[in-house]
Amino acid sequence: MGPGRADLLEGIRETGSIAAAGRRMDMSYKRAWTLVEELNATFDQPLVEVSRGGRAHGGARLSERGSEVLERYRRMQAASDMAIAADLDALAKNVATAASTDMSERK
Amino acid sequence: MGPGRADLLEGIRETGSIAAAGRRMDMSYKRAWTLVEELNATFDQPLVEVSRGGRAHGGARLSERGSEVLERYRRMQAASDMAIAADLDALAKNVATAASTDMSERK
Numbered sequence: 175m176g177p178g179r180a181d182l183l184e185g186i187r188e189t190g191s192i193a194a195a196g197r198r199m200d201m202s203y204k205r206a207w208t209l210v211e212e213l214n215a216t217f218d219q220p221l222v223e224v225s226r227g228g229r230a231h232g233g234a235r236l237s238e239r240g241s242e243v244l245e246r247y248r249r250m251q252a253a254s255d256m257a258i259a260a261d262l263d264a265l266a267k268n269v270a271t272a273a274s275t276d277m278s279e280r281k
Numbered sequence: 282m283g284p285g286r287a288d289l290l291e292g293i294r295e296t297g298s299i300a301a302a303g304r305r306m307d308m309s310y311k312r313a314w315t316l317v318e319e320l321n322a323t324f325d326q327p328l329v330e331v332s333r334g335g336r337a338h339g340g341a342r343l344s345e346r347g348s349e350v351l352e353r354y355r356r357m358q359a360a361s362d363m364a365i366a367a368d369l370d371a372l373a374k375n376v377a378t379a380a381s382t383d384m385s386e387r388k
Contacts, residue, residue, distance in 0.1 A: 175372070218377050239375065246372055250365040257364035258357040265282070265353055268346065270325050 175213075175247055182209055183236060183244045186222055192234045210234075217243065282320075282354055289316055290343060290351045293329055299341045317341075324350065 178199070185195025196206025214220040221240030225233050236244065285306070292302025303313025321327040328347030332340050343351065 216377060217375050219375075243372065243375065246368050250368045250372075253364040253368070254361040257360040261353050261357045261360070265350065265357075268324050268326075268350065270323060 175216075175243070177251075179209055179213060180244060180247045180251075182206060183213070183221060183240060186210075186234050187236045187241070187244070190233045190235060192222070192224070195234075282323075282350070284358075286316055286320060287351060287354045287358075289313060290320070290328060290347060293317075293341050294343045294348070294351070297340045297342055299329070299331070302341075 181199060182195055182201070185198050186192055189195050189198070192206050192210055193203050196203055199206075201209075210222045214222060217239060219239040220237055221243055222234050223237050223240075225235070288306060289302055289308070292305050293299055296302050296305070299313050299317055300310050303310055306313075308316075317329045321329060324346060326346040327344055328350055329341050330344050330347075332342065
């Protein structure tokens, strides 16, 4: 799980389509499907349910587990952001040119 | 700033050498130097000070700002880990085979 996968799940929830969710992120259809298959295999229950004709034509939606995992992930992002906010501000004050550096990078 | 750069700074603090710090991380001398130069340029004051003959021969150590930034970064990592610990445990319980999946991945 990570930011990209969370965004993909959110896109599926909002568009009802794996293809459309992938397009929104400039992700190929194949790549979006691969990620969904990986996510579904990773968890004890599928996160994404495919309907109406399956892979070729179909709509898709988040399962109950999918919604739960996405919401938990978002909560974790928010909690983490909040936990480091004060230090991040302090660190940003030591940056030579704040505009040119993304201190939120975690690579 | 990120985990790799923080580890490099820590290595420099512990070994007193950019080359040795890089080696510990299987990083080329050139790569380690490039990262140090980037870090020094990013902040309002250099994080790493080079001594005794400079780039070719020299030792290196963290400046006051370097120690400060490294400690702040470690504190942020710890605060973030703590903030998500309970959710991470809950999420891990939904993973099909916990052993084969690293839920701490943030890519």
